[in-house]
Amino acid sequence: MASEATPGDTWTIAQIADEFAITHRAVRHYEDLGLISPERRGTQRVYHRRDRTRLNLILRGKRLGFPLEEIRTIIDLYDAPRGKRSQLEYALGQIDERRADLEARRRDLDAALDELDTFESRCRADLGALKPTQRTSPTG
Amino acid sequence: MASEATPGDTWTIAQIADEFAITHRAVRHYEDLGLISPERRGTQRVYHRRDRTRLNLILRGKRLGFPLEEIRTIIDLYDAPRGKRSQLEYALGQIDERRADLEARRRDLDAALDELDTFESRCRADLGALKPTQRTSPTG
DNA sequence: ATCCTGCTTTACGTTTACGTCAACGTCAAG
DNA sequence: CTTGACGTTGACGTAAACGTAAAGCAGGAT
Structure with missing residues (x-):
């Protein structure tokens, strides 16, 4: 078997990009802008449910025409400490x-x-x- | 008086830009992309009601996050020959x-x-x- | 005739949101 | 130990939507 070592619920960048129908470049771009912050195992990115939730918000925000910076403030609002x-x-x-x-x-x-x-x-x-x-x- | 020679219902680019709260550069940009096509009196642009209608559609399209090219196809649809x-x-x-x-x-x-x-x-x-x-x- | 104001074109600069190499690390398989 | 497949970091390129000079024309006021 190739790589089915997903113990909890984690995903690789390829799986994420695939599922959300975007490129890995876009995923990294969102990370650069601070919209997502996947775990790092060594050098590799490991995506969790939290990241998927955020990606859903990001993509909906994009469909609605919001700029990424604004989307960031929105998602940050949603899981800000309150x-x-x-x-x-x-x-x-x-x-x-x-x-x-x-x-x-x-x-x-x-x-x-x-x-x-x-x-x-x-x-x-x-x-x-x-x-x-x-x-x-x-x-x- | 400065220039109140608006016989029918025409406007200068400054008036248009002012009213719609955009820059003359934006107005010209929309013209470059074919979203509006004001009359020319000599070298000067003369805007009519039709142009204002289109500008309203353009700006709403923008607020909704549509790209200008797509907005153009929409307005063109509205006053296409049918x-x-x-x-x-x-x-x-x-x-x-x-x-x-x-x-x-x-x-x-x-x-x-x-x-x-x-x-x-x-x-x-x-x-x-x-x-x-x-x-x-x-x-x- | 000249100045000023407003309009025009030309053209390069900027921001956003990625695309697209390039070059290198890494880990399991052969 | 070399080969892939997959992942990583730069770094430059691009398209959209204007911003921002730069420089010239044009008509009324002085």
Whole structure:
């Protein structure tokens, strides 16, 4: 057998890159920017569940168009220490900012979808008015 | 008076840049990429309502994280000629693609908002459990 | 005629997010 | 002990989306 020595739940960079459909270069890039920080066994990187969680957040953030630096602050927020009151209050403040941002995006998104719908209606109307072309079934 | 010679409804690049809170360089960049195409009076650019409409779409597209090239195909779709049946059918196809994309984004967005909500609840719970500190009002 | 202001083009610089070698380490297999 | 397969660190390249001079034109004010 090749290498099935994954005792707990760890992954190599190749497995991670493969699973998330990204290149090892991208994975390393995210690490360079501090978005993930895999364990090191000697020189090699060992990825844990925590890293996968973060990668999911990273990729979703990217799909939503956030820059990596901003994504980092978000993930950091999610597993920042929140033992002290001041930390929790800071986190709550950050949460409000984030939510405002996301909701603004959703408004834009909904507006875009609405326009798309009305545009489709116009197109369908145009198409219907163009030619009441061939009916395959007997109309009567 | 300086220059109020706006007979119909036209704007200079400075006015446009100002109104949309972007730089003239950005405006010209969008033109370079074919996202807008203002009239030319001699050498000067003259912007019309059509250009403003497009700029609104551009900026919303940007807020949603779309690349400019993709934004261009979208706006072009919106005012493409749709006189012939084939054109309309092509447009309808494009619309479906766009909608799928936007809806996927909305799913990501909603997921992000949900996680934010549950995270906030955790934070608030932590905060409440931390210290039932000073009550300003008489509790009983 | 000249100056100033605003607009124009040209072109190189910058940031983000990686791609793409290059060159070397390493560990199990032959 | 050499060969691969896989992993590592530079380091330069690239595409997108502008930023930032640099330098010239053009029309009104002085």
